[in-house]
Amino acid sequence: MDTLISAFLGGFSPFALLYVAIGVFLGIIVGAIPGLGPGMAIAIATPMTFTMQPVMAIGFLVGIMKGGNYGGSLASVLLNTPGDAAAVATTLDGYPMAQQGKGLKAIKMSLFASVFGDISTTLLLILVAGPVAGIALKLGPSEMGALVIFALTIIAALESASLCKGILAAALGMLISTVGLDPVAGNPRLTLGVYQLEGGFRLIAMAIGTLAMAELIIQSEKEPDAECGASAAMVKFSNNPKDSKLSFREFISHWKTLLRSTGIGAGIGALPGIGAAVAGFLAYGTAKNAAEDPDTFGKGNIDGVAAPECANSAVVSASLIPLLTLGIPGSVAAAMLIGAFMLQGVTPGPLMYENQPEMIYGIYGTLIAGNLLLLLIGFFTMKYMTMVLCVPTVILMPCIMFVCMLGAYMETGTVFQVVSMGGLAIFGYFLKKLKFSFVCVIVGFILGPLLELYVQQVVIGADGDYLAVITRPGTAGIVIFNIVFLVYIAIRNRKRMIQKARS
Amino acid sequence: MKKVMTLSYALLALFGVVLFFWIIPNNTEESGYGLSPALLPNALAVLIFVTSVILLFQTILSNDDRSSSITWMNMLRLALYCVIIFGAFPLMSTIGFIPGAAITIVLLQLMCGQRSIPWLIGVAACLSAASYVLLVYVVHVPLP
Numbered sequence: 016m017d018t019l020i021s022a023f024l025g026g027f028s029p030f031a032l033l034y035v036a037i038g039v040f041l042g043i044i045v046g047a048i049p050g051l052g053p054g055m056a057i058a059i060a061t062p063m064t065f066t067m068q069p070v071m072a073i074g075f076l077v078g079i080m081k082g083g084n085y086g087g088s089l090a091s092v093l094l095n096t097p098g099d100a101a102a103v104a105t106t107l108d109g110y111p112m113a114q115q116g117k118g119l120k121a122i123k124m125s126l127f128a129s130v131f132g133d134i135s136t137t138l139l140l141i142l143v144a145g146p147v148a149g150i151a152l153k154l155g156p157s158e159m160g161a162l163v164i165f166a167l168t169i170i171a172a173l174e175s176a177s178l179c180k181g182i183l184a185a186a187l188g189m190l191i192s193t194v195g196l197d198p199v200a201g202n203p204r205l206t207l208g209v210y211q212l213e214g215g216f217r218l219i220a221m222a223i224g225t226l227a228m229a230e231l232i233i234q235s236e237k238e239p240d241a242e243c244g245a246s247a248a249m250v251k252f253s254n255n256p257k258d259s260k261l262s263f264r265e266f267i268s269h270w271k272t273l274l275r276s277t278g279i280g281a282g283i284g285a286l287p288g289i290g291a292a293v294a295g296f297l298a299y300g301t302a303k304n305a306a307e308d309p310d311t312f313g314k315g316n317i318d319g320v321a322a323p324e325c326a327n328s329a330v331v332s333a334s335l336i337p338l339l340t341l342g343i344p345g346s347v348a349a350a351m352l353i354g355a356f357m358l359q360g361v362t363p364g365p366l367m368y369e370n371q372p373e374m375i376y377g378i379y380g381t382l383i384a385g386n387l388l389l390l391l392i393g394f395f396t397m398k399y400m401t402m403v404l405c406v407p408t409v410i411l412m413p414c415i416m417f418v419c420m421l422g423a424y425m426e427t428g429t430v431f432q433v434v435s436m437g438g439l440a441i442f443g444y445f446l447k448k449l450k451f452s453f454v455c456v457i458v459g460f461i462l463g464p465l466l467e468l469y470v471q472q473v474v475i476g477a478d479g480d481y482l483a484v485i486t487r488p489g490t491a492g493i494v495i496f497n498i499v500f501l502v503y504i505a506i507r508n509r510k511r512m513i514q515k516a517r518s
Numbered sequence: 519m520k521k522v523m524t525l526s527y528a529l530l531a532l533f534g535v536v537l538f539f540w541i542i543p544n545n546t547e548e549s550g551y552g553l554s555p556a557l558l559p560n561a562l563a564v565l566i567f568v569t570s571v572i573l574l575f576q577t578i579l580s581n582d583d584r585s586s587s588i589t590w591m592n593m594l595r596l597a598l599y600c601v602i603i604f605g606a607f608p609l610m611s612t613i614g615f616i617p618g619a620a621i622t623i624v625l626l627q628l629m630c631g632q633r634s635i636p637w638l639i640g641v642a643a644c645l646s647a648a649s650y651v652l653l654v655y656v657v658h659v660p661l662p
Contacts, residue, residue, distance in 0.1 A: 181570040190562045200549030232599050235630045415627035428659045430607040437603035448588050449526050471553045
């Protein structure tokens with residue numbers, strides 16, 4: 016126990032705090048830039064972590080995740096342009112508040128609500144992850160395989176507008192993951208004779224290519240804003256101190272909204288694929304329905320800022336529950352963390368609780384430290400961070416593109432990784448243009464090898480009696496639930512299509 | 519958009535067929551024990567074909583009148599980015615990291631719409647020098 020406590024406190028060591036603080040700082044900057052989200056920032060920053068100690072590396076990336084999530088609200092409030100999808104709901108009341116001169120107050124509420132939501136689900140993670148991992152350790156390969164298929168189904172159904180399109184995207188991601196050496200005999204598979212492909216495509220190259228580079232190429236197609244256009248559109252703060260002040264009493268008076276939104280964020284974050292954007296909108300809608308003055312929503316109601324920000328930040332730590340306990344990423348950012356774990360030679364999943372409990376407790380420590388540092392850095396740099404919004408994209412985008420190329424190179428120090436990142440960027444470009452869900456592709460890419468491993472173990476263990484495997488209570492339960500879910504989604508989509516055709 | 523989507527799904531369906539009948543059989547070796555290494559790729563090829571055909575029919579039957587976001591101009595821009603991405607590191611290996619990186623950054627800036635010469639030079643010089651310091655002194659990765 017003493018070892019675990021000291022591992023937890025290790026998250027508060029000066030070096031760990033420094034890395035987390037740098038992560039939070041960078042996360043806020045990147046999160047504030049419209050179009051760049053924490054997922055992209057983690058993808059670019061992951062290769063830089065391979066010289067760090069595991070806990071510090073994860074702390075650094077978790078800091079980016081937390082900072083990025085809050086940073087997204089800055090552009091939402093001041094520019095009416097969300098930093099990423101998770102911050103879209105914040106624009107509904109954040110921007111009207113800024114127009115009334117209460118931009119600073121809205122940003123303060125966004126920061127405090129973010130920290131409240133995130134710290135609450137971090138505590139939830141600490142409480143429930145251990146017992147859930149304990150249950151997961153008792154699951155056999157057939158149950159885990161069924162869970163992986165279930166996770167892929169949820170992501171395909173909820174992340175994409177069409178179930179078929181989601182499945183197709185996940186299948187493409189899984190297909191890319193099969194390139195390399197086959198897991199049984201170690202023979203080259205689908206390498207097309209290119210020996211460099213025997214190591215397979217790396218997650219970092221995949222993430223940087225499809226997530227960051229492809230998005231940047233698409234954004235560069237827009238008209239450039241060399242004359243600091245964002246600065247001109249940005250709403251200025253009021254000089255009246257009353258408009259900018261948010262007292263602790265005023266913040267705590269929104270406790271009902273905060274608790275409700277935390278619950279929504281925790282529930283949605285723990286399920287793979289739904290994401291922070293949905294949590295934000297759901298929390299916003301619920302806050303509006305529960306309010307005594309719902310008509311004021313959309314006109315600058317501070318509850319309309321607190322609810323989505325609290326919920327989308329609550330998703331951050333909650334999405335680590337399936338990652339740490341089952342090895343299944345619940346969001347793009349969590350998927351990127353898998354890359355960081357792998358870079359450190361660690362496979363996230365329930366075995367971490369058995370084999371590396373010190374690391375788990377160290378990560379818990381950095382999660383708490385990240386929240387406290389987000390509060391401090393966010394509060395004291397609030398006014399200055401808005402200056403990031405003024406940097407023209409013609410300066411920013413080429414710099415980030417070059418950092419992407421360096422990031423791909425840094426992981427292995429080989430030019431081939433840059434080439435594969437470029438190839439995957441082209442693939443990601445068409446995915447985005449054709450409205451495919453890149454989340455499905457990336458999660459398919461991560462879960463493909465896991466599924467193959469579990470199927471392999473089932474085949475060996477079943478000894479030809481596959482009926483016995485399928486009828487195991489856990490496996491049968493998950494398979495039946497999956498079928499019911501698929502039928503529900505198919506009926507829902509059919510109804511929507513009929514409604515659309517009628518209208 | 520309908521034309522582009524129809525073409526994409528048709529190509530994906532064709533890719534599924536080519537994958538199943540040509541790429542997978544010619545690029546997998548049976549080990550003789552355990553699970554066949556071709557099992558998962560084959561299952562995925564079938565899944566890609568089936569879902570693409572369903573989506574193809576859905577697209578043909580739909581009345582999607584949105585304009586396509588893929589234009590010839592965009593394709594040309596993408597091709598130029600490919601030249602920069604694929605050529606950057608061989609260029610750095612040939613003429614040295616800092617000059618190669620600086621040229622790459624200038625080209626990327628031009629692609630993004632930067633036309634101010636002081637900014638082109640300033641950003642390229644600062645970022646290439648910072649990248650050199652990062653690679654050599656921080657992450658200790660050998661230069662290309």
